[in-house]
Amino acid sequence: MKNIPFNRHRRLRASAGMRALVRETQLHKEDLIYPIFVIDGKNVKNEINSMPGIYQLSMDNLGAEMDEVVSLGIKSVILFGVPFDHDKDEQGTGAFHHNGLVQEATRFIKKQYSEVIVIADTCLCEYTSHGHCGVVEGEKILNDASLDLLAKTAISQAEAGADIIAPSNMMDGFVAAIRAGLDEAGYEDIPIMSYAVKYASAFYGPFRDAANGAPQFGDRKTYQMDPANRLEAFREAESDVAEGADFLIVKPALSYMDIIRDVKNNFNLPIVSYNVSGEYSMVKAAAHNGWIDEKAIVMEMLTGLKRAGSDLIITYFSKEVARWINEDNQ
Template identity: 60%
Template sequence: MAGFPVVRLRRLRYNPVLRSMVRETEIEVKDLIYPLFVTAGRDVKNPVPSMPGIYQLSIDNLLKEAEEVVGLGIPAVLLFGVPEPGEKDEVATPAYVPEGIVQQAVRALKKEFPGLLVITDVCLCEYTSHGHCGLVDGGVILNDPTLELLARTALSHVEAGADMVAPSDMMDGRVAAIRKKLDAHGFTETPILSYAAKYASAFYGPFREAAGSAPQFGDRRSYQMDPANGREALREVAQDLEEGADIIMVKPALSYLDVIRQVRNHFNCPLAAYNVSGEYAMIKAAALHGWISEREVVMEVLTSIKRAGADLIITYFAKDVAGWLKTC
């Protein structure tokens, strides 16, 4: 094979039009899912201090935000509920009652924006007084008794009109429990987006401020994945697919690009990645100090996530990116 000087790889880089034509990875608006935090009240727009530009929104303001999302062409939102602190209890009752904050928000969103894909996070941590993702007994997070509550929560979301449910708790068997519950109630066509490989990451801090979901004791390392493990992610994904997951997710994204690539190489299914709150906060902080170009860094980060193999990207930058793509 001929080498330099006959072969010059820079030939395809000089002309910006040609450079664009041979680009291997493109970010498109249809790739994006925008997370939203909904809370009780009216005319509430509480800023999240560690996440500039992100808010806890009452339903009236959630609808205004959704109107902007739809106008930008973003196809989907991922909904998180923030109940009043006094509503939380040991068994996460606000997570699955028909008039829970997420259930109300789903009904409002689907009424006003029927074409918007509404995905709901299914977990208990925002709704439990102890802040853990499962039931607790003597300081131990219980797996099997938690499954029924997760399934009830998913069913209540779908009954309210959710298009897809996304269990994020990392309890073993939760996908099967949710699939069985949905199918038994006639929702056989409702897909499940599983947080299949969710790591016990230090990048979740700002999210826990936004969702009010910090654990009141201990940590989540007994059920979320060890950040040192890559091969184990393949077992988690395989199990969730066997139990009926339709889309699987790796979370976080940026420090786990190798995991995204491994999952993509091993499984032929839709793959999502979550560009999480800590990743967002770091970029925002550096950009606010003028240390980086926010737009260029965000696009480079998201491109790396998609290049690693993700089909869908959940990101707090979704609105910014959609706007930037419109001006390209």
């Protein structure tokens, strides 16, 4: 056996200390972006049935949530509004109302927790009576007519104090329209975190429960991407970079790690992966049944997203992960 040449790779795995010394990928609290659903009403804290541990929160409960977020060391949140059904309309005007849910939540957070980065999800679907992300004519989603409303929404969110605008609608030209609108309104320093590569995914199911935003007819396949396509991601990302995006989001995450790596390798911007609701709910269900070790699975999963090329991760696991990192560092 002494004459058989081979490499001793196990030397660098011999102990926990050695493994930590040569570890290539690290997950940090600063990598996490925590989604928050702000709902109309008072004294509301509705746990989302399909997303255990995630809540729809009225404004009067937002402070307690933010206290926990800040105490854990999470630096960034992304806000979604959940209005009453009777406040929705064909144009989604609640999305750009001065006193809209995201706008009011942004003002509150920036006043009380100024160090937290507030990212505003910029879309119409939660606010439209039909549940689509743009203007509808019959059963057709109109692209160009939607752009003005999206720009108005972004401007109103910037006026409220949002640090980053995150448009998720997937209309063609949405980054260009929003960039032009922000610049003309004097918000040229506000970055755009574009949902550049967003697939028409079955993994979004629980989010529709959280945001009360399921389409009332049809689906979103005419504007979100076909899950079978890879090269299309390059075209979408390239357009958004040319139009002025500052971050690129790939959504969902786990089934699209090849796309995350492709985007990372080809575009010199921060890459954000969205670990979406269905991915969260599957892990929670398996952990609840005792089939998996939740901490081990989640940490492996998010580390894998970092290894694939994610600079930042939007995840509903943010609070658990921050807590685990804090415990491990004690």
